[in-house]
Amino acid sequence: MKKRIEKVVEWIDRSNSVITEGKRYKVFTETEDYYSLLNDDGVIYPYPKEHLKVVSEREVLEFDEIIVSKYDEKNNEKTSLHIYSDVDLENYDLKVIATPKDNPLESKSKEELIEIIKELKSKA
Numbered sequence: 001m002k003k004r005i006e007k008v009v010e011w012i013d014r015s016n017s018v019i020t021e022g023k024r025y026k027v028f029t030e031t032e033d034y035y036s037l038l039n040d041d042g043v044i045y046p047y048p049k050e051h052l053k054v055v056s057e058r059e060v061l062e063f064d065e066i067i068v069s070k071y072d073e074k075n076n077e078k079t080s081l082h083i084y085s086d087v088d089l090e091n092y093d094l095k096v097i098a099t100p101k102d103n104p105l106e107s108k109s110k111e112e113l114i115e116i117i118k119e120l121k122s123k124a
Contacts (some may be wrong), residue, residue: 006060009035013051018043024055 007027018039022086025037034046103108108116 008056009052009057012053059083
């Protein structure tokens with residue numbers, strides 16, 4: 001698991017044609033003097049911090065994940081389940097947001113979901 005700070009900045013200068021004044025941009029990388037942003041032309045480029053104002057910061061946790069995929073030949077669909085390998089499942093709430101039509105998981109208890117995930121992890 002890694003922690004990082006996700007920043008959103010706003011351009012406060014009128015002098016640039018590929019960055020819009022007042023528009024908000026997600027920061028990709030940061031150095032002492034620059035933020036790298038995806039500009040209006042679709043290019044990630046470093047811009048001086050003096051021309052930008054931080055409008056939001058939040059801590060984001062990134063987890064290592066295992067992806068388990070199943071191909072359904074009948075419906076010609078691929079279903080993937082993302083399992084985050086470094087999460088202690090016992091200490092988190094679990095919520096199912098989408099499941100295959102033929103095997104709904106929405107009504108399963110937390111304990112049942114943990115067992116399903118542990119079984120899938122052991123097969124991955």
